[in-house]
Amino acid sequence: MEKNSLKFIISLYKKHSILFVFALIGSVLEAGALSGFVYILKNVIDDIFVEKNYNKLILIISILISLAIFKQIGFFLKNYLYPVIILKIIRELREKIYKNILEAEISYLNRLSIGEIVSRATNDIERFSIMLSSLGTNVITETLTIIGIIGLLIYTDWKLFLIFVIVIPFLALVLNHFGEKRKKYAKLVQESLAEFTSHLSQILNGLETVKLFKKEVFQRIFNKLNQKLFQREVKSRLYETVYLSSVEIIAYIGVVGIISYGGYRVIKGEITAGQFFSFLGGVLVLVNSMQILQRGLVNLKGITPIIERLQTLLNIPKEKGGTKPFKSLKKEITYQNAYVKIGDREILNNINLKIRKGEKVAIIGLSGSGKTTLVKLLPRLIKDYDGKILIDETELTKFEISSLRERFGVLSQEVFIFNDTVRNNLLIAKPNAKEEELFEALKKAKAEFIFKLPEGLDTKLGEKGSVLSGGERQRLALARLFLKNPEILIIDEGTSALDVETEEKVAKELIKSFKDKTVLMITHRLSLLNVVDRVIVMENGKIVEEGRVKELKLRNGLLNRFLQISKEIEN
Ligand SMILES: Nc1ncnc2c1ncn2[C@@H]1O[C@H](COP(=O)(O)OP(=O)(O)OP(=O)(O)O)[C@@H](O)[C@H]1O
Ligand SMILES: [Mg+2]
Structure with missing residues (x-):
């Protein structure tokens, strides 16, 4: 030996x-x-x-x-x-x-x-x-x-x-x-x-x-x-x-x-x-x-x-974060000349962006343009960047990671459902939630289908939630978010598996429920732009357009091109 x-x-x-x-x-x-x-x-x-x-x-x-x-x-x-x-x-x-x-x-x-x-x-x-x-x-x-x-x-x-x-x-x-x-x-x-x-x-x-x-x-x-x-x-x-x-x-x-x-x-x-x-x-x-x-x-x-x-x-290395506990977002999130590089590739290229507290921002752009990377930086799901990302006046890296993540809610396309009951899947977000709270969250997420399941909240969801459809899984995950009630909400195509009608309903409910919270919403569905304050358009790791929807529509830019294409498809 x-x-x-x-x-x-x-x-x-x-x-x-x-x-x-x-x-x-x-x-x-x-x-x-x-x-x-x-x-x-x-x-x-x-x-x-x-x-x-x-x-x-x-x-x-x-x-x-x-x-x-x-x-x-x-x-x-x-x-x-x-x-x-x-x-x-x-x-x-x-x-x-x-x-x-x-x-x-x-x-x-x-x-x-x-x-x-x-x-x-x-x-x-x-x-x-x-x-x-x-x-x-x-x-x-x-x-x-x-x-x-x-x-x-x-x-x-x-x-x-x-x-x-x-x-x-x-x-x-x-x-x-x-x-x-x-x-x-x-x-x-x-x-x-x-x-x-x-x-x-x-x-x-x-x-x-x-x-x-x-x-x-x-x-x-x-x-x-x-x-x-x-x-x-x-x-x-x-x-x-x-x-x-x-x-x-x-x-x-x-x-x-x-x-x-x-x-x-x-x-x-x-x-x-x-x-x-x-x-x-x-x-x-x-x-x-x-x-x-x-x-x-x-x-x-x-x-x-x-x-x-x-x-x-x-000996798995522990996540390295800062020491400052994150209390709450007071004023704004600022990206200053932020870069993300993987190898020689610049996944994000000189990002300059301010997101005010309480603002609802949509991020659109072609697949691979860097939208997910942009938002994942904030809860530090992606760690390495150059330049500055500030929350109020503090650099993101100074914050203690767990306290930061506690204030963030992320809803992405790939929903993770544990092989457990509906109830236990919801309680991850709020371990001491009361029965009524669970019901309310499910209603807000338009996940009433749960009530129709034979065993209701006690229904087992199977491996990766295989009992549910893609859209049902997303609504369950959304209910989880309503329970967590985060301060900053990131939706990365998190409602994309829903039909257009339900998705719009859900989006409206979201914006209503998170009225004074900050929401970043990545979407390919342009009809959702009506519910947000501002739109960011990305291309090849850069922000190429930014502003209110109405303003952007007047410009002959990328957003207009997207809108045109989607109209052509509809016709
Ligand atoms: N871990 C990684 N290693 C290498 N390349 C990566 C990694 N993560 C992302 N990328 C690349 O970075 C680019 C931006 O990815 P990102 O996921 O941010 O795009 P996106 O705009 O969210 O796309 P989509 O609309 O398809 O979700 C892509 O070209 C992707 O291939
Ligand atoms: Mg993405």
Whole structure:
């Protein structure tokens, strides 16, 4: 194990050092009692069977009973406490990772894939926990047992022990060789299983597409995967069996060697029968412990990459913001020579713009002109910009991010609905909202369809709100916004999935409800321009026109061109 991994593991256990000490006592008791059993075997044979001493029988039986009690206490401490420590560690890791994800820099998370993050936070944690349990219950306990038994063997008969020492390297070689093979195929089986799962989930996700193509094509792909999985599993079984059987063969050879040489020494009177059996028993315990230890160590082999992967989740950079709490917008938001660059591209180019408190501003422009980027800067969903963006007199970056976001409401085209009830989806916006408030928000958002659902507010919405239509999802999200009642509202085509009539109704309701709030509304629907105070027209990252709708209509500018095109389409 590498230094970094060891350090990491120690840092995790440190917090639970008291429990760990008790678990360790368990290991010591177990290993000690086991060695004791082996040792006492000599007396059982020499004192009871050979000497036939009645008093010693009683003594030996009381020693055996005490050893059994110690062993069980040890077993309980070890078997219960190591896992409990691990459960605690895993709970802490999960908590930390979840918190890190919530507080993460968005751009950093975007660089990792969602699948990767999820797999690290679930599979890697699970595997890490299995590895840790093998460390405690197997590696530590068996190492102690091995030390105890070897000491005992040497003490009992060091000459006989030499025989055993000769066998050990062979045993290690065989265990290693077949162990690796066994592991390789186990891994291949896992890979095949993953392919299998991924294929199945693809089919299920794209079921409609699949149905439109020939079934046989998919069946063939599936059969191939299935066959591959089968073959790997069979191979894996084979190596598992070969491994186990070779271990047994070597053990036989060792035992035969010990019986031959040991028997010879007993006959010559150099050791007693008791010593011989005690030795043999010790060897059996030793082989068993070595096997468990070896398996434990093999399990630990892959721990370093897993720890490294977990560490990336544990060290996710936090979002960096300012320290000044954002109370409220007093006067205006100002963009001064603001630029946003991604690589060499200027997504926003020298933006100069003032938005007064309470103003309702529409932003229009062709797709890709930078509208979303412009507004996402404010709640700091996009972080990097050059130039100045001021809220009243303070630079945006000076504000503490969470207090800033609390005052913002964003409704975009892509609505996120959690796989939960309508009620819980609404309560995200206002955890202590009363029933009437929920109803009112839904009404304002023209989301009365919720009341017609059989279970009303308690209806489960399915994954990503799949139970609802696009427009219904948007209205639900809008209701969420009414509950949040933000000071600055950003609508990024947030009502675009509604029919024209409903969209206009909703927009009017919005402007009415947020009368004294600041509203920025990105829209492709020009009829909505009637409800706002001012229009901003964007092109290629620049603001190319700006003013009251009436004024812009008089000019022969971009807005007029848009209006003309939409009129032509209508006709
Ligand atoms: N993370 C990013 N990486 C690279 N380019 C980006 C990124 N985000 C946005 N862009 C680019 O910036 C430009 C402006 O994007 P933006 O989303 O602001 O446009 P928009 O005006 O909102 O368009 P639409 O009307 O289609 O929503 C686009 O050309 C887009 O490809
Ligand atoms: Mg956009």
